[in-house]
Every structure is written in structure tokens, then in C-alpha cells.
Amino acid sequence: MSSEKAVDDVDAGLNAILKKTQDKSWTTLLPDELQLLLASFLPSHHVAIRSKSYVVLSAFCQHIRQNSPQPKPAAAEGSDPSTEAIVNVYGPSLISKLGDTVELEVLSGLTFFAALFQTDWPSAAAILLQDGVVNILEDIPDLFTSNPSPPVFLALAHLLAQAAGHKSCRTVISPQAVSWLEGKARQKDDDTLKAAAAVALIKFNKGSSADAASNPLSAASSNPPTGNAGGGDEDLVTLMKGLVLDASAPSPSSPIQDAVEGLAYMSADPNFKELLCSDEKFLSRLFAIIPRRKNLWSESSGDMGMTPLYGTVLIITNLCAYRPRLTEEETQIAKLRRLAKASGGTDSAKASNVTEENKFDNNEHVLTRGRKLIEAGVMDALTSAVKATESRAVRLAVGRALLSLIEDNSSRGKILQSGGAKALITIIQGILTSARSAADSSKSKTIPQLETADLEPIQALAKLAITASPVQVFGPDAGTLYDAIRPFSLMLTHPSATLLQQFEATMALTNLSSTSPEASEKIARSDGLLNRVELLMLEDHTLARRAAVELVCNLIVGSDDVFEKYGGSSGESAKRKLQVLVALCDVDDLPTRRAASGAVATIAASPTACQHLLDLQKERSRVLPILGQLIDPSIVPPSDEGESGVEDVHGDEDTTQMPTEPGLVHRGVMCIRNLFFGIKEDKEGSRLLAKEAEKLGIVKALARTFREHSSDRNSPVLRPAAEALKCMMESGITIQM
Structure with a gap:
């Protein structure tokens, strides 16, 4: 009963703090509240308590930032008043715990520190960069040597992994800390610690390489990062793969969470994409990580950290991702950068490595990887991920993965059969609901605006709607088809939509408009749609112009309003x-001439x-x-x-x-x-x-x-x-x- 009462007391205390954050006049934590929050991330607490602790910590940091004065334009870099306020609240007590000699106190400090990085990294980084803090962390491994693998070591590895994700923090991570991580990644007694240390090394190595690439002059004069760089990365990937293959069902104490997080980072490397996709057994085990129904583990961390669910979907997304389509100008800039990197190397290995990476990430290799993923059962995993969680990050990653897989025309039938369209519709419905809620809360009368990332699942559904019949994509229910008109219209009129997205939205709407006059009327009444389509009719790009004219032709036939606007009514607007x-009717493109002349014949x-x-x-x-x-x-x-x-x-x-x-x-x-x-x-x-x-x-x-x-x-x-x-x-x- 005492343990249950303790849990209830922590829960009640967290609820009290959360309630206070809603009061704009509230400014700081009482000493007891501060100590409660600092200790609430201990691994001995139930996962529900730790999940609520993330929410409370995030709410407190947001409260401070919303109610702190804005920095003056001439203020020095790093002198953000809200960051300073958060540091003043947590810094002294946190540093005191880290410097303690009692294992439980140090453990509570490390776990809180890692959580602060996940919820408000600028304040966590500011604490880490204070004089003496890094030295305190370096001394921790020497203080607890009686136990070969104390919980403190795992917490320290997790903290270093969080810090390694930020450039300002990487600069203060010492060779001594990296060597300690290397040793823990090689040990064979504790797989969970091994995975955590490996993740920290991966983030440190990848981040250091990115820092050097972004500042070649600085890189030339500095020492390369210590640790498993270069060929050692393959050893880390092999280690992570092994942990995924050997691990039991995901749980907060299993190494699979760190293994998946590490692979999520490494799978962005074209060379490792091939390595991971060539192992069918690994893919099967990876897909099995995704729960087939909602459970506590899939929701426990929300978007605060990388859960196995999110990490797995991110790996899939990386494996099937195509290189971004570049404009002509961007292509030339990328070519110049590759030449600069190749000429800046001390040997030819750099240049050949760039070429090799590009080869593994070309369209042919990506297409092959996508087909391997589908054969291995990735669609069941992706559709299950949508059902298992309402996390925005997970669902957007699923939408991005489906967009890449749908790029292959030969795979679209399998994707439809596996419920890909239904999964996309569910994702899009969630996006629109969130956008409406945001618009309602701001009391804005304007149309809810989507973020650029929200367009990817809509684009994926549009691709399916272009190449398959509406019944195959949306089912026999006309209501589902009508519901798709809104997201397609929003993508078409979105200010950040690419020309390709506008083209595919137009094509999808053209197909929907051909199903019934009711569909045409709903499309025609979409806010701002006709204005954007009329601009596309004047576009230089042949396919975009053709799609716009074909849509207008269908709307003239199916919508009385559009018929009136294009000649059925008197006035200069209709005439023009x-x-x-x-x-x-006089352009070179035959399909455009067909559509335009058909429209004129109808209006006449x-x-x-x-x-x-x-x-x-x-x-x-x-x-x-x-x-x-x-x-x-x-x-x-x-x-x-x-x-x-x-x-x-x-x-x-x-x-x-x-x-x-x-x-x-x-x-x-x-x-x-x-x-x-x-x-x-x-x-x-x-x-x-x-x-x-x-x-x-x-x-x-x-x-x-x-x-x-x-x-x-x-x-x-x-x-x-x-x-x-x-x-x-x-x-x-x-x-x-």
C-alpha cells in the first residue's frame, strides 16, 4: 500500500504543478514541487508517471517562455530571458544532484537532465555549458564502480546521446566521454547500456561530420571526431541490427528503443540503406515492433522522445525516400558543392565516397528498396502504425513513407489492396481536424492553413486517385469521395505547394469531377480553387497547364456555376x-487542345x-x-x-x-x-x-x-x-x- 500511496502522491503533485502552469500570474516552483519534478523521471517510476512528467515539464517551460520578456534586438547571443529564467529555476538544484555521491540523487539528476533536453533543449544546453558541469559528468563513471553496470551509467549514456544531438553541446563533449561510450558500446554484459552508448556515439559522429561539412575551413584546422567514425559506423549498425533481431517485445527497459533510435539515424546514410534492406529477417523483425493495436508503449512518450513505434516508421521512411527533386538552380549548386568537397579532400577516397553514396540513393536503387519493403510486409506495418497511435509525428512519417512507395506505379495496386488509401485518409482527417481546432482556438475567420509537411500524405492520396478508379481508392461511399475534395483543394491552393503537388492535386480533382455533377459542384465551390486553376491554365509547364484545362472542362460540364462564369453570363469577366x-484551342499540346475545344463546344x-x-x-x-x-x-x-x-x-x-x-x-x-x-x-x-x-x-x-x-x-x-x-x-x- 505504501508504494501505491507514493505513486498517488507523485501523481497528485504533478497534477498540482500542471494546474498552476495555466495561471499566467504564477512564476516559479516551490522547493517541494521542484524536488518532486526532478525525481519524477526516475526509471523506478511507472511509465505513466514519467509520461505525465514530460507533459508537466513541457508545460512549465512553455509557461515561462510565454510570460518572459522578449529579448531586445541588440541583446547578446544566448541572452534569451526565458532561457535564463528556466536555467535559474532548475540549474542550481540539478547541478547539485549531479555532483552528489548518492546514486539515487545522481540518477534523478541525469534522468531529469535528459528529459529537459527533450522538452526545452536551449535551457538544457545552457546548463551543460556552465563552468564545471561537463567535468561533473566526466567524474560520474569513477564514482560508481562497485556495480559493473549501475542504472547511472545508462542514464549518463542517454544524457550524452541527447547532448550529442546539438552542435553547441558536441563541442564540449570530451574525448574522455567518447572513450567511455566506446567502451560501453563494446561490453557484452548489458545490451541496454550497449545500445544507449552506441546511439550516443552515432549522434556524436554524425553531428560532428555535419559540423565539419558545414564549416570546411574550421574542419581543416581541427581534429577529426574521435570514436567509431568511418568504417566503425558499420559495426554500430551491425550491433543495432543484432539487438533488434535478439530483443524481446518492446518495453521501457529493453534495448530495442535505443537500437531503433540508432538505426533511425544511420538509415539516412545511403550505404546503410542497402545493408538494412538486404536482410529480410531483419525487416520482418523490425516491422513486428509496430503494435497491431493501441497500447501504452506506443503512446507513452508522445512526441517527446523517439519511441520504438516512431523510430521504426522513421527507418522505413528513410529506406524508401527518394532524393528531393531539385530545381535547375539547386541542381547546379549541389554539383558545385560536390566538386568542392571532392577537391578539398586529401585523397581520392572522399570523391569516390560521394559518388558511391549518390549511386545508392539514385532512383533505381530506391525503387528496388521500395519493392523489397513491400514484399517483406511493410504495408501491414504502416497501416498498423496509423491505427496504433494518433501521434502527429508518427502519422506524418507514415504519410511520407507511403508517398515514396506510391512513386512506383507497379506497387500501387498492392498498396491499395493493403489498405494504403484508408491509412492516408485517416492521416488526412487527423490533419484537417487539428487545423480546424487551431483555427477555432485563434478565432480566425480565414481558411485553416496546413503546414508544408501536411501536404505529403495528401499528395500520396492524390497519386492513387490519379491512377486508380475512385471506387478503388475511396470505396463505394460517395461521402468519402466528397471528403477528399477538401484536402486536394487545400494542397492545390497552398502557398508552399510545389508545381508537382499542384499538378497532382489538379489531376486528382479532375478524376473526382468526372464521377458526378455533385462532385463537380463541390469542387467548384472550394475556396480559391478556380483562381488557382486559372493561373495554372497560363503556366508554361505543359502538363500543369493541360491538367488545369482538363479540370476546367469537366467543371464546365458538371457545374452550373462554372458554366455561367465561362460564358453563360453576360459581362467582360465571362468574355475574357x-x-x-x-x-x-491553338496550343501545340494535343490533349490541351482537346480539353479546351471541348469546353468551348459546351459553353457555345x-x-x-x-x-x-x-x-x-x-x-x-x-x-x-x-x-x-x-x-x-x-x-x-x-x-x-x-x-x-x-x-x-x-x-x-x-x-x-x-x-x-x-x-x-x-x-x-x-x-x-x-x-x-x-x-x-x-x-x-x-x-x-x-x-x-x-x-x-x-x-x-x-x-x-x-x-x-x-x-x-x-x-x-x-x-x-x-x-x-x-x-x-x-x-x-x-x-x-
Whole structure:
């Protein structure tokens, strides 16, 4: 009962501190509260207590930062008042515990120190950099030697691992501390300590290498990091793999947590990606770490630290990640950096190492690794991870992994069959819910804004929606399909979305718009969507422009509102939108011409739109030549020189600039037919158009089209061609068949 009462007392004390952090006027901890929090991260406490302790510590640090004065612009670097305030609260008591000779006191100091790094690293770093603190840590291994592997050693290794993750702290980690870590990573008596020491070495080595790469002048004059650098990293990876293969089920006391964290760091190295992916037994055991249902372990640390669940998903994400798509400018900069690194080396090994790393991270190798992961059962692991936790970090990592795996077209069917689309939908629903909650709490009337990382799972779902039928992706429920419209629209209009993301969102929305008029209406009413699509219609990139025109074409057919905006209503706005569509009927890209001409043919069913087309023809003399060229490519639009340019067009000559395409012929005939029917009541306008059509050779093209299809009574071109010719005859044109 006494132990249960002690747990209850700690829990009650933590709750009291947490409640105080909600009071803006509260400033500091009482001595008893401070001692309670310092000791609340001891490994002897239940995992639920330690989890709550993270929340309380984080809430306290946030409270201090929110209520501290902002640093002045001219303040010296490192003089942040909020950091100083946190250091003043914890620093003296923490340093006192670290310098104690009682094992329990030192252990509570080390575990709290590591937790502070995870919740507010600037204040933890500031304490570590104080005079004498590093020396105190260096002395700890000598104070507790009676036990070959005391809990203090594990806590010290975890603390050094946290410190090694920050550049300012790496500079004060001494060779003595690194040597101690190396010894503990080699010992065979305690796997948990071995894993923790190895993680610290990995973070130290990787961080030191990154520091040297970012500052080559400093690196040239300094000593290289001691420890298992270079080939020793492979030994560390082998050690981590072995711990994953041999470890039992994940628990707070098992070495698998540190092993997974270490592999999460090392799996970012292209060379080690190949090493890990080539071991099917390891992959199987790695995937088994992810729980198939929610449990305390998967949620216990939240996003404070790297749980085995998050670490495992991060490893998967690293293994299947493609190199970022670079712009032309970024590509040139990267090339210059590689040349600088190669020329800065003392031997050719550096240059060959860069080349080797690039080789293992090229698209072919990534594609192969992705297929190996799918064959090994990665989809079951990823979908289970989404079910096992609501952690934002875990779910975004799953979305990033699925985005990479979906890049392979041949794998998309397996991903759909394994529930990949459902997992992405669940992730996206969580993202939108969080965005709405954030918008509601800020009482903002603007649209909830997503973060750039939120776009990746949406992009992954868009890729599936482009290449598979909506039923395969979203199921038979129309509501699920309608729910997908919002995230696709948000990605399309997001200010940080890449052109590729905008293109894929547009393509996905195009497919959804083809399912029903209701879907088209919902898409058309999305905030800001039409404005962005209209900008993409003017994009230089052919595929992006094509996708935008195809979406507009579908919306014109399915949405009354869009139909009105593009010519169904009077006014200059509709007229100019229609002018853009007519111009797009004259671009080089065949699918774009098909979509644009189909849209014009549909809009021309409106007499108002036909009046707009007549006005545009009178203004620029471009509408008829462009529409006529759809039927007969030898009809060349006139130049902008001269009043009309009609006389300069040689419609009788066989100067075809591009082959006749049946789809364009059909659309061109429908455009001409609908145009003449729409202005039938305007006798003067009809006669004007008919004469210009005759001069351009459109009448002859229509007659020729009619003759070519007269033997096929079911031809979709036959009747509209005949009706267009009849309109010409009614306007005084003689038809020679």
C-alpha cells in the first residue's frame, strides 16, 4: 500500500504543478514541487508517471517562455530571458544532484537532465555549458564502480546521446566521454547500456561530420571526431541490427528503443540503406515492433522522445525516400558543392565516397528498396502504425513513407489492396481536424492553413486517385469521395505547394469531377480553387497547364456555376475567360487542345457565350480561324497585322501544319455548329461570320468532313456538320458538295 500511496502522491503533485502552469500570474516552483519534478523521471517510476512528467515539464517551460520578456534586438547571443529564467529555476538544484555521491540523487539528476533536453533543449544546453558541469559528468563513471553496470551509467549514456544531438553541446563533449561510450558500446554484459552508448556515439559522429561539412575551413584546422567514425559506423549498425533481431517485445527497459533510435539515424546514410534492406529477417523483425493495436508503449512518450513505434516508421521512411527533386538552380549548386568537397579532400577516397553514396540513393536503387519493403510486409506495418497511435509525428512519417512507395506505379495496386488509401485518409482527417481546432482556438475567420509537411500524405492520396478508379481508392461511399475534395483543394491552393503537388492535386480533382455533377459542384465551390486553376491554365509547364484545362472542362460540364462564369453570363469577366479557352484551342499540346475545344463546344450551347465569341471575332478576327483549324489544320489563324487578316489566309492550299485528329475535328464541328445556332437571331452577325468562314475555308472543310462521314450514319460528326452547313446556307453562302 505504501508504494501505491507514493505513486498517488507523485501523481497528485504533478497534477498540482500542471494546474498552476495555466495561471499566467504564477512564476516559479516551490522547493517541494521542484524536488518532486526532478525525481519524477526516475526509471523506478511507472511509465505513466514519467509520461505525465514530460507533459508537466513541457508545460512549465512553455509557461515561462510565454510570460518572459522578449529579448531586445541588440541583446547578446544566448541572452534569451526565458532561457535564463528556466536555467535559474532548475540549474542550481540539478547541478547539485549531479555532483552528489548518492546514486539515487545522481540518477534523478541525469534522468531529469535528459528529459529537459527533450522538452526545452536551449535551457538544457545552457546548463551543460556552465563552468564545471561537463567535468561533473566526466567524474560520474569513477564514482560508481562497485556495480559493473549501475542504472547511472545508462542514464549518463542517454544524457550524452541527447547532448550529442546539438552542435553547441558536441563541442564540449570530451574525448574522455567518447572513450567511455566506446567502451560501453563494446561490453557484452548489458545490451541496454550497449545500445544507449552506441546511439550516443552515432549522434556524436554524425553531428560532428555535419559540423565539419558545414564549416570546411574550421574542419581543416581541427581534429577529426574521435570514436567509431568511418568504417566503425558499420559495426554500430551491425550491433543495432543484432539487438533488434535478439530483443524481446518492446518495453521501457529493453534495448530495442535505443537500437531503433540508432538505426533511425544511420538509415539516412545511403550505404546503410542497402545493408538494412538486404536482410529480410531483419525487416520482418523490425516491422513486428509496430503494435497491431493501441497500447501504452506506443503512446507513452508522445512526441517527446523517439519511441520504438516512431523510430521504426522513421527507418522505413528513410529506406524508401527518394532524393528531393531539385530545381535547375539547386541542381547546379549541389554539383558545385560536390566538386568542392571532392577537391578539398586529401585523397581520392572522399570523391569516390560521394559518388558511391549518390549511386545508392539514385532512383533505381530506391525503387528496388521500395519493392523489397513491400514484399517483406511493410504495408501491414504502416497501416498498423496509423491505427496504433494518433501521434502527429508518427502519422506524418507514415504519410511520407507511403508517398515514396506510391512513386512506383507497379506497387500501387498492392498498396491499395493493403489498405494504403484508408491509412492516408485517416492521416488526412487527423490533419484537417487539428487545423480546424487551431483555427477555432485563434478565432480566425480565414481558411485553416496546413503546414508544408501536411501536404505529403495528401499528395500520396492524390497519386492513387490519379491512377486508380475512385471506387478503388475511396470505396463505394460517395461521402468519402466528397471528403477528399477538401484536402486536394487545400494542397492545390497552398502557398508552399510545389508545381508537382499542384499538378497532382489538379489531376486528382479532375478524376473526382468526372464521377458526378455533385462532385463537380463541390469542387467548384472550394475556396480559391478556380483562381488557382486559372493561373495554372497560363503556366508554361505543359502538363500543369493541360491538367488545369482538363479540370476546367469537366467543371464546365458538371457545374452550373462554372458554366455561367465561362460564358453563360453576360459581362467582360465571362468574355475574357472564354477568350482564354479559345486561345488554348491553338496550343501545340494535343490533349490541351482537346480539353479546351471541348469546353468551348459546351459553353457555345449558351446564346450569351456565342455573343461573346462573335464580339471576340469582331475585335481580333481570331475565333473563327482557331476553331476552323480544329477541323482543317491548313486553316491558319491570321497574324495580328492589318485590320482583319482574313484575306491573307490561304484556305484552299494544302499546307497542313499538323495531322487531322478525329477528336479535334468533332469538337471543331460542334464549336462552329453551336456558334452559328447561338447567333441565329442576329442576322447581321450571322452573315458576317458566314462570309468570314467562307473566306477562311471553313465552309469547304465542313463540306469535306460531311462527305467523308456520309457513309456512316452513326458518325457523331455527320449531323452537326450538316446543321452547320445549313446555317451557312441560311446566311447566304453557296455550298458546293
